[in-house]
Amino acid sequence: MALKKISAWAQGDNPVYRLEAAKTVTNKRLRSMQLGCLPSIIGVMGLGITAVLGISALQFPYWNPERYVIDVLLYSLLAMLFLQVTTGAALNISTIAFISPAVSGELEMQSWSILRTTALNLVDVLLGKCLAVMVHLRLPLIGIVLLRAVSLTTALLLITFAFWRDTLYYWDTFEWQLVFGQQVWIPVLVAGTLIALFYLLQPMLQFLISDALGVLASTITRSRTRAIATGMALRLSTWIVAILLNVGIMIAFVTLFTSWADPRFSQIEVFRNTTGPSQAQQWWVMGISLSSYVLAVLLGQVGLLAFCFGMAVRRARRLVE
Amino acid sequence: MVEAHSDLPQPADKPSKQLRKDMPSRRIRFERWSRLGCFPMMLLACVAAMLLAALIAWSNQPRYGVFNFARAYTDFFFISLVILVVIQTTAIWIIGIRAARMGSQAVRGGRASFRPRMHLIRQRLQVPTMAILLARGFAVVLVAVSIIIVLRDSSALIQFNPVWEGVRLLEAIWDIDPFFVIVVMGAVLLHFIIGPWLRVRYSTMLGALAATFTRKPFERASLAATARLGVGLLLGLALLWGTVLAFTVVLLATDPLLSSPGLSVVNERLILIERFSWPRVGSVTRAVYVMSVALTIIPIYMAGQAVFATLYALLTRRRLKKIHG
Numbered sequence: 014m015a016l017k018k019i020s021a022w023a024q025g026d027n028p029v030y031r032l033e034a035a036k037t038v039t040n041k042r043l044r045s046m047q048l049g050c051l052p053s054i055i056g057v058m059g060l061g062i063t064a065v066l067g068i069s070a071l072q073f074p075y076w077n078p079e080r081y082v083i084d085v086l087l088y089s090l091l092a093m094l095f096l097q098v099t100t101g102a103a104l105n106i107s108t109i110a111f112i113s114p115a116v117s118g119e120l121e122m123q124s125w126s127i128l129r130t131t132a133l134n135l136v137d138v139l140l141g142k143c144l145a146v147m148v149h150l151r152l153p154l155i156g157i158v159l160l161r162a163v164s165l166t167t168a169l170l171l172i173t174f175a176f177w178r179d180t181l182y183y184w185d186t187f188e189w190q191l192v193f194g195q196q197v198w199i200p201v202l203v204a205g206t207l208i209a210l211f212y213l214l215q216p217m218l219q220f221l222i223s224d225a226l227g228v229l230a231s232t233i234t235r236s237r238t239r240a241i242a243t244g245m246a247l248r249l250s251t252w253i254v255a256i257l258l259n260v261g262i263m264i265a266f267v268t269l270f271t272s273w274a275d276p277r278f279s280q281i282e283v284f285r286n287t288t289g290p291s292q293a294q295q296w297w298v299m300g301i302s303l304s305s306y307v308l309a310v311l312l313g314q315v316g317l318l319a320f321c322f323g324m325a326v327r328r329a330r331r332l333v334e
Numbered sequence: 335m336v337e338a339h340s341d342l343p344q345p346a347d348k349p350s351k352q353l354r355k356d357m358p359s360r361r362i363r364f365e366r367w368s369r370l371g372c373f374p375m376m377l378l379a380c381v382a383a384m385l386l387a388a389l390i391a392w393s394n395q396p397r398y399g400v401f402n403f404a405r406a407y408t409d410f411f412f413i414s415l416v417i418l419v420v421i422q423t424t425a426i427w428i429i430g431i432r433a434a435r436m437g438s439q440a441v442r443g444g445r446a447s448f449r450p451r452m453h454l455i456r457q458r459l460q461v462p463t464m465a466i467l468l469a470r471g472f473a474v475v476l477v478a479v480s481i482i483i484v485l486r487d488s489s490a491l492i493q494f495n496p497v498w499e500g501v502r503l504l505e506a507i508w509d510i511d512p513f514f515v516i517v518v519m520g521a522v523l524l525h526f527i528i529g530p531w532l533r534v535r536y537s538t539m540l541g542a543l544a545a546t547f548t549r550k551p552f553e554r555a556s557l558a559a560t561a562r563l564g565v566g567l568l569l570g571l572a573l574l575w576g577t578v579l580a581f582t583v584v585l586l587a588t589d590p591l592l593s594s595p596g597l598s599v600v601n602e603r604l605i606l607i608e609r610f611s612w613p614r615v616g617s618v619t620r621a622v623y624v625m626s627v628a629l630t631i632i633p634i635y636m637a638g639q640a641v642f643a644t645l646y647a648l649l650t651r652r653r654l655k656k657i658h659g
Binding site for chain 2: 037044048049051052055056058059062063065066078079081082085086089152163166167170174177178
């Protein structure tokens with residue numbers, strides 16, 4: 014009830030959403046991409062796993078079966094990650110291609126003014142168009158979410174198996190005391206859960222960001238072709254900025270953390286005169302930093318999404334044919 | 335780029351007429367050509383594979399000295415067997431997807447024409463299925479000829495280890511329990527012959543069921559392919575994750591550190607050697623284990639294909655009744 018009051022577009026009686034979602038893609042390439050993406054993802058993933066299992070079985074190390082388990086999981090995971098990156102990029106580009114003509118197309122066809130004379134709120138119009146793209150691209154989106162879930166499960170199995178056989182096996186009393194006596198497992202568990210959640214949420218968040226960037230590009234330009242080009246440029250620049258920012262933050266964090274954890278060899282003067290922290294402190298700081306970083310990135314993504322959509326609404330309000 | 339779409343159900347028509355009406359003539363010609371031409375193509379591919387294997391085996395011979403028949407035959411046997419296995423695996427993968435896509439078109443006329451359409455689709459897939467049987471037949475003949483060669487003149491083919499070992503083990507098990515050998519061989523042969531038919535039946539039914547989950551005709555084939563590939567992925571994941579879990583249990587159960595608390599870790603190398611060892615059993619016992627596993631898995635797999643196909647057909651009819659009335 015509350016949701017219905019807050020968002021009219023979620024009720025399903027938004028005419029823009031209904032019209033856009035009922036449309037059929039006539040462009041053959043776009044349609045085959047739209048319909049063929051999910052079976053392709055599933056097919057390639059299935060073939061990859063079968064190939065990894067088969068090839069690894071042919072080279073089965075009889076003297077060390079745990080090597081086989083780790084190899085099979087690792088190579089399957091690498092194949093899945095590669096597929097994830099390629100299909101994720103393809104989905105984001107398709108999203109831009111689908112959403113960018115949303116407003117610019119109306120301007121080109123001179124139907125924007127008619128749409129604006131209706132009783133529909135501008136936010137409802139844009140949200141209806143964005144949501145319709147999600148309906149059109151639901152199959153690839155489901156495929157990528159599925160791929161993430163499968164790769165996450167495989168990664169968890171790999172981490173658990175490798176950790177148990179290669180680390181846990183050699184722990185002595187001191188290490189057991191450190192983990193369970195000084196509650197080091199708490200920050201590790203919290204950070205791990207947050208990272209897993211972040212990983213699972215990414216396809217949906219990236220899709221929404223592409224949607225918002227595309228709609229913003231659509232309000233900046235006045236033709237469909239330009240809107241698609243602007244949308245692609247915006248998407249590419251956000252990727253580049255995100256990669257640079259993340260790499261910079263990681264390098265800074267690793268430098269600061271190692272300097273703080275082991276001040277004797279620190280390159281930063283301030284840390285050299287300090288006494289190093291205990292192992293428990295290091296684990297706590299690491300866990301809290303990772304958790305905060307993941308939360309900050311999530312908040313940043315939601316903020317970018319809201320900013321782009323807000324800008325698009327603002328620009329669309331001023332548009333005249 | 336986009337246009338309005340009608341959700342009205344498609345009218346029922348005679349299946350072959352409907353198919354002709356819906357497809358452009360070039361596509362129909364290609365479909366017919368690929369359906370009927372796959373048998374001679376498969377025959378050609380198998381013969382070409384064996385010729386290629388013979389050529390490689392011939393070129394692997396030492397340039398000087400006496401012709402070594404055992405070595406040449408070993409090379410020929412392995413290369414041709416690997417190529418034949420790859421060919422038939424690819425063909426069976428493709429026919430599964432093809433059958434699912436064709437099965438998805440059987441629901442277009444509603445419940446009344448579902449059965450004749452399915453019958454027609456299975457009829458159309460008969461030649462491709464026979465082509466797969468042909469590839470399997472080539473592999474069976476190859477293995478059978480090798481066994482006969484080994485049995486007739488084992489001294490000349492002493493290098494021909496895998497077949498020689500296999501025949502020796504089978505002979506040993508036959509001496510203990512001939513009935514067991516007959517049952518296992520029968521199960522393997524039965525799966526070899528009816529496996530492709532079961533797969534085609536299963537895939538068409540699965541495709542038909544998947545197609546009932548959309549009202550848009552152009553989405554049916556995609557959903558059917560997704561369902562077929564999804565089942566394959568599920569099997570792959572079950573195998574991957576199942577293997578990991580099985581090894582985890584086996585490694586835990588045979589862990590020397592857990593079973594003898596007094597033992598301590600000295601160094602990593604020692605641990606790697608002593609942490610796990612396979613149960614010490616003879617090669618005949620091991621072969622009996624492998625044959626028992628095969629005898630358990632093959633009937634379950636075949637029964638699963640048959641039962642699930644019937645279940646999918648039942649569900650499809652129910653869903654069609656719900657949709658079209």
